[in-house]
Amino acid sequence: MSDAIWMALALLLVLEGLMPALNPGGWRRMFEQLLQLSDHQIRTFGLASMVLGLLLLWWLQGG
Secondary structure, three states: OOHHHHHHHHHHHHHHHHHHHHOHHHHHHHHHHHOOOOHHHHHHHHHHHHHHHHHHHHHHOOO
16 A cells, blocks of 8 residues: 555544544544444435545545
């Protein structure tokens, strides 16, 4: 894999770790609320996140 992919993965792990490290109670409440969502709502959020990420990557590459 390219170094850029490994750097992106490392940055993802840092960002994912911020919330539980800085505010574990808020992180727990957020997951309790996520458990209340339907599969359709979670899937829609996941797909929207992927599309936004792909658009951001495309834009960063110079469109």
